[in-house]
Amino acid sequence: MESNKDEALRCLAIAQKHRDAGNFPSARKFCQKSINLFSTPEAAKLLASIDAAASSSSASASGSGFSSSANATTSSTERNPSASGAKQRNGSANTNGGTAGGMGGEKREYTAEQVSVVKRVKACKITEYYDILAVKRDCEEAEIKKAYRKLALALHPDKNGAPGADEAFKMVSKAFQVLSDPQKRAAFDQNGSDPESRFSGMSAGRSPGFASSQGEMTPEDLFNMFFGGGMNGGGFGGGPFGGGPFGGPVFTASFGPGGFTSTRVRTGGARAGGAAAQGDDTGPARSLLTQLLPLIILFAFSFLTALPNLFSSPSTPDPRFSFSPTSRYNVERHTGGLGIKYHVHGPEFHNHPQIAAELAAREAGRGARGQSALSKFEGTVEHMYTQDLYNQCQRGLERRERRKDAEIGIFGIGTDWEKVKKIEQETVDSCEELKRLGVLRS
Known part of the structure; x- marks a missing residue:
């Protein structure tokens, strides 16, 4: 058919290229396809030349292949005269035992x-x-x-x-x-x-001194x-x-x-290789340093934080005191703010460096610079005193409320309301003391 002529000519050109390259099977395939699409004298002539060239190439290859194979075998045997004997030994049974196939088929x-x-x-x-x-x-x-x-x-x-x-x-x-x-x-x-x-998961025991x-x-x-x-x-x-x-x-x-x-x-002990052995230890040393780095940073931070205290003299603790007199705490004093009465041990109080210096300055008519050590100490006394009163006040109010609830009972049936009113009007001494000191509002 005329419509297939162009495609047939294209296949014929491809067949010609394959024949020139020595690829006779592909050349024959495309030449036959050209003939099937549109038969031309050129295609028939090319097919005949391809078959002739293929037959000639096959005959020469078989002859030269046999010759080269034989030559290669002879040459190999000459270069390695023990190869033939080794193959015989591997292929035949051993007189004392035998042979067994190894990996890859070797004996x-x-x-x-x-x-x-x-x-x-x-x-x-x-x-x-x-x-x-x-x-x-x-x-x-x-x-x-x-x-x-x-x-x-x-x-x-x-x-x-x-x-x-x-x-x-x-x-x-x-x-x-x-x-x-x-x-x-x-x-x-x-x-x-x-x-x-x-x-x-249990690891084997290791001897000391080994990495x-x-x-x-x-x-x-x-x-x-x-x-x-x-x-x-x-x-x-x-x-x-x-x-x-x-x-x-x-x-x-x-x-x-x-x-x-x-x-x-x-x-x-001594290692072979010198520099190579030293290189092997670099990794473990770096790993150990990485693991210890957080501890090193924490230690350095703690040291720097405590550094100022290393060069400053330790402060003397405040004197001890009591709110009630005893044989030891027999010196009565009153705080300068709320006028709380407290008792101290005389020698301990008057031998305190800061307080003794402040008392001496007051007697000489001089005021203390900055925050007074005595006022700071008495502030601690007042805080502890008022805190204890506040706790007592809270407990007293809770007890009064419980008594009131018990008197009222369930739904207030049969309640003596006069008695309830008296309970409500009862005062708590610790609360009243706080009001007197101005700490608790009325």
């Missing part, structure tokens, strides 16, 4: 002795920690560490490819985590079950505790076994809601 070797170790460990229940490590219940901590070192080396996945070695290695690591911690071991000896179920940082602990971390980086870490660095009790980082374990929690401990 891992193992011996009959390694298989027996795996079977012995896996025959134990997961909480039979002493049987897993093959130690007695009353053994020392050193025996537990020795048993773990031996089993960890025998069961580590990089050394033991026997089926179930990974699970046995985890069981050994769990048993060591429990029995190497005094708190967890005591809990296990008492209950016979995993301490995590009853001691969730620690929390992190999740895996069997590999526990293995690295003893062997300084694992089987692929380039040997046993540090002491006889690298880290742990033999030098380097120390780990302890605790049981929390998220599983095992490890505590990495740095001793106070």
